[in-house]
Amino acid sequence: xxxxxxxxxxxxxxxxxxxxxxxxxxxxxxxxxxxxxxxxxxxxxxxxxxxxxxxxxxxxxxxxxxxxxxxxxxxxxxxxxxxxxxxxxxxxxxxxxxxxxxxxxxxxxxxxx
Amino acid sequence: xxxxxxxxxxxxxxxxxxxxxxxxxxxxxxxxxxxxxxxxxxxxxxxxxxxxxxxxxxxxxxxxxxxxxxxxxxxxxxxxxxxxxxxxxxxxxxxxxxxxxxxxxxxxxxxxxxxx
Numbered sequence: 001x002x003x004x005x006x007x008x009x010x011x012x013x014x015x016x017x018x019x020x021x022x023x024x025x026x027x028x029x030x031x032x033x034x035x036x037x038x039x040x041x042x043x044x045x046x047x048x049x050x051x052x053x054x055x056x057x058x059x060x061x062x063x064x065x066x067x068x069x070x071x072x073x074x075x076x077x078x079x080x081x082x083x084x085x086x087x088x089x090x091x092x093x094x095x096x097x098x099x100x101x102x103x104x105x106x107x108x109x110x111x112x113x
Numbered sequence: 114x115x116x117x118x119x120x121x122x123x124x125x126x127x128x129x130x131x132x133x134x135x136x137x138x139x140x141x142x143x144x145x146x147x148x149x150x151x152x153x154x155x156x157x158x159x160x161x162x163x164x165x166x167x168x169x170x171x172x173x174x175x176x177x178x179x180x181x182x183x184x185x186x187x188x189x190x191x192x193x194x195x196x197x198x199x200x201x202x203x204x205x206x207x208x209x210x211x212x213x214x215x216x217x218x219x220x221x222x223x224x225x226x227x228x229x
Binding site for chain 1: 144146153154155156157158161163203205216217218219220221222223
């Protein structure tokens, strides 16, 4: 069965330090992979997506993620956190040839001044 | 203007009442979805529709029904609301013309529902 695991439910970083949000997936076939961000009282906004082109994907607001097939991972990173990055982040996988988007349980990022 | 809109944005209702949540999109997408979000559980799929005549149950459809009135409109109904349906509800769309791996979901702003 396909699944998505976000390894940390909460992550705290200081402003200006790197961000790492971890995501592992299981999928039978080459999947599409996404990261969405949800700011408080807002909807989900697409940060970036992997669709079998380059394995290093750049998204909005300085975020990027690397698809590592051998590790079945799609971790989200940012070199320097900003206060406005405080939000909840969702890793999502869509197995190839399916309609189904499988959501992780989310990682809440806190940025400390 | 937002591409995917939801009304109402907030709703308080009582147990046993029937309510409808509405979703409209101007993206021209054929697929539409309803999800609910509960703390610590991520998003769970309630119903999805591939076009006006194709509606399918998701993983948690009990207690819910939907109507796809047009390609651009997809409504979610709670026939008799109960407190454990208190949640944040999201509508999403996607476009199957983006073949294969490029298909992406786009979300509305959400409806926060409280059932007393």
